[in-house]
Amino acid sequence: MQKVKMHGLVGDLWPNIRLMQLTGHWLLEYHEDSGGMGRLLRLAYCWLTTVLVFVQYGFLVCFLLLETYNADEMAAVTITTLFFLHSVTKFTFFALRSSYFYRTLGAWNQVNSHPLFAESNARHRATALSRMRKLLMIIGGITIAGVLSWITVTFLGEPVWEKTDPDNENETISVEVPQLPIYAWYPWDARSGMTYFMTFIYQLYWLFISLAHSNLLDVMFCCFVIFSCEQLKHLKEILQPLMELSATLDSVVPHSGDLFRAGSGGSTVALIGNGGKDGGNDFDIRGIYSDQRDFSGFQGGMTNGGTIGPNGLTRKQELMVRSAIKYWVERHKHVVKFVSSIGDAYGSALLLHMLTSTVTLTLLAYQATKVSGVDVYAASTIGYLVYTLGQVFVFCIHGNELIEESSSVMEAAYSCHWYDGSEEAKTFVQIVCQQCQKSLTVSGAKFFTVSLDLFASVFGAVVTYFMVLVQLN
Structure with missing residues (x-):
């Protein structure tokens, strides 16, 4: 069993890792107690969380299949089902592919810095850590606010559904439903008494855990990308000093x-x-x-x-200058491998997320056409719409930042004073420009690249499908 490692990327992501463990994610590594009773308790907690999450989602699907009688009701419950499908699929995906996440987390556990560039590396690492924690606080606040808003809307609406009379299709009847946050079918009567109270607590727990499962895994993705971007900024920053250092290898009087x-x-x-x-x-x-x-x-x-x-340097100083070039190349190769491991860990989950979000946003756009005033229905529809768009946007904005930062490395290499450097430095710049022609990207199982262009594509697809639904209606 792997011991707790507070250095490297694991140390930077420690709050996020602890929250994932507390919410029942199958993140069994990075604990102080490496085995024995502690491991058995963690396994039991993860299994309990898994059962509770899947049972409640099963009740939600049963309600969609058994309790909806018209198109509007089916559309509303389908949106809820698809909305929480993110949580179920990501929770399952992490459990089945946890080894890929462990590999990505462990990619930067060992300190890999050069004495000449330690200050720059430490500064950009601190910037990455600050951004990671700020993002975790923002997403955590949104999660809590979302749960509270869901509960508030629950008690503002009427616990009655208008359904078509099964004996007379031309008439409707009012059917009392439990005043619960999530409409779901239960094998017990959840409309009143102790069963209602216990069901409400169960749904409140499930609502928070489900949103936390999805959002914490999304935050980890963004943190990985943020860390990569800051490392690229570090490499760009040290290019110019590296060229001036290399000039000392061919000159008696170095640049000052x-x-x-x-x-x-x-x-x-x-x-x-x-x-x-x-x-x-x-x-x-x-x-x-x-x-x-x-x-x-x-x-x-x-x-x-x-x-x-002959260049005025001691042998040790000359070796230090030459090792600086090697450091840059090795660090860039490390960033490239790290980004590739992010894609391996998240690829299929990103594909499922975007497909599900596209269908959900299409149905939400259709439901938004039925908003006739400021009421509970309007608030619920707008809340779903903003939240789902935000989930897609947070992936795309960070993926786009990675593309821009990796593309700008080649510009930084060409802009530095490579023509004043040594022959080694000139060759080094040529290699950098060659290797950086293709931007670093994270793809969704090779089907798309996570960027703002993807966000625009999803939005365009939603508009197209929405127009089709309107015409069919």
């Missing part, structure tokens, strides 16, 4: 300047440390980030007894 000025902070970080003073060495990160503003550390090789080469 504030190479590691943060893009937003404006602080200067020097490249080489105190030249071996105070017992330091060329690879000591404490010496690398000193307050000097030029390459005097590179030229101070005599102070530490090193051998000065």
Whole structure:
């Protein structure tokens, strides 16, 4: 059993992971107790959650098949059924393919940084962590607000349905239904008494757990993409300093300047440390980030007894410069593999999500044409519509950010002063431009690319299908 790892991406996603475990997701790793009674209790809790979620969804499907008598009722219950299908499919998908998620979570557990670029890497990692937690708080707040709104709407509506009289098709009769958040069929009488109270508690639990299952898995996807985007920003930021560093390999007097000025902070970080003073060495990160503003550390090789080469660098300093190029390439390869693992983990789930959302939005658009005023029906329809659109948009906006950031890497490589660099650096830039011609993307089982273009396509498909329904009506 895997122990808790508070470093790397797992540490950054720790709040999201804990919430997934608390809501009964089959995320059995990353616990302090690695086995024994703790593991048995976690298995029992996951199985209990699975049974409760599927039983209630089964009751919802039974209501659709047994209790709806006209097109309007069937459309309304179908929307609810499709809406919660997201939760059921994602919960099942994660349970069956958890190994892919573990692989993605473990992809960045080991610290993989270069002493010269540690400050930039740490800053962008902190930015990613801040964005992840802010997104988790926003989606968590929306989830809680959605449950509270659902309960509020429940008690504002009338617990009566107008149904066609089975004995006379030309007349309608009023049928009392339980005042519950979700219309569902039950093998017991849930209209009053203790059975009503217990059913209401069950539905309240199911409503919160279902929304949490879906939203927490969506948040994890967005966090993966955010982390990838910040790593790409880190690589773009260090390209120019990397070129200026490489110029020292072909020149006796290296370029000077504030190479590691943060893009937003404006602080200067020097490249080489105190030249071996105070017992330091060329690879000591404490010496690398000193307050000097030029390459005097590179030229101070005599102070530490090193051998000065024709370019004015000691052997260790020259190796450090060459290793910086290797670091960039290896880190970019890591990002590419990480994005590929995201697609492997989420591909089929994204495809099912978009297909289900398209059908749901089409039915919601049709139901919206029946809104005649400000009432419970209008509030429910608009709530479903905004929530479903938001679920699609949150995927697409982050997927589009990944495409834009990966595309801009090639522009950053061409814009840096590669012509002043060494021959190695010029070859390196050619390789970067070649490798970055194709943007990094996350696809839905190879059928589509997650981007704002996908959002526009879904919206266009909804409009088309809506017009067909209107004509058929």
